[in-house]
Amino acid sequence: MDVAWGLMIRFVLGVEDLVDTRFAVSPLQETVLSLRVLRDPGWYALHLPWRRMVLPRLDGLDLGLLLALVGRRHTLPDFLTPRPTSFAPAFEDEWDVARRAAPEVVRRELTAAYEPDAVPEVLRDAAGGDVGLLGEAVCGVLRRYWQLAIEPFWERMRLVMEADMTYRARQLAVGGARLLFADMHPHLRWRDGVLSVDKVVGEHRVVASGRGLLLIPSVFAHQPAPPVTPDEPPVLAYPSRGVATLWASAPVAESSALDSLLGVAKARILLLLEEPLATSEIARRLDVTPSAVSQQLRVLHDNGLVARARQGRQVLYRRSSLGDQLARRKAPS
Structure with a gap:
């Protein structure tokens, strides 16, 4: 997943894709995106109360390994945010998919997340020099991080995201795709069957071809976050409404x-x-x-x-x- 950089990703959606536009929540994705708040708190002022609450809980955790996953441009390797296969998957199910990612996929997506920089030394060391083997090492720490930092707050986070989905579903019913995307974020634009995501790291065009569009509201995303690589079917994490109320x-x-x-x-x-x-x-x-x-x-x-x-x-x-x-x-x- 990426954040603003200056390029554009386009999802080309036909009628069937709009009919198959769905929502999901992803506990693993929220876990991974929250690492940005720990690394660069100045970007995420709304989440500073959460950050203050969780930091004391993380003593003894290899936080350096996890924070190294956040690239200089705030990119994250896509293998850690697999596409949800149901409306509300369990963390363990998503975590198992990430843990079993093929070595060549891990290598490719780490490279894409860090370009033009090299993969950080701490990640190569954790994998014994072969970043393709990093999945197991990272996912072990990530699972414990979920238990300490996200799971205690998951119920309240999920309710905020479900409230957002209810609002979005009403927008879609009342005004179609144009109204659905109108107030989702200033970097999103819907026109002539193309959903454009502006100011991102990648520059590619994904034709949905009947695969639909999956929308994932996110507490920790501060702008739309599509996958870094163009290989996935259209999926978009976007900032959930109501986040300002979450920690107060x-x-x-x-x-x-x-x-x-x-x-x-x-x-x-x-x-x-x-x-x-x-x-x-x-x-x-x-x-x-x-x-x-x-x-x-x-x-x-x-x-x-x-x-x-x-x-x-x-x-x-x-x-x-x-x-x-x-x-x-x-x-x-």
């Missing part, structure tokens, strides 16, 4: 007419539901129990202030039009 609790709102009407608890929940959220995510942001949130949501739903819809294993809540009218009324000064 919701602020306590000032007293307002809405508080007086609904009560403080219900008012705070209603104000949060500008975007679709699951009960557990609302509870996390408000620092209360899910059962307490469920009680308040039931009242709000029964009175027509919120709507709910199932998304995968989650029930997501969002303000109804009546709820929007109430939430947007300002308290008297």
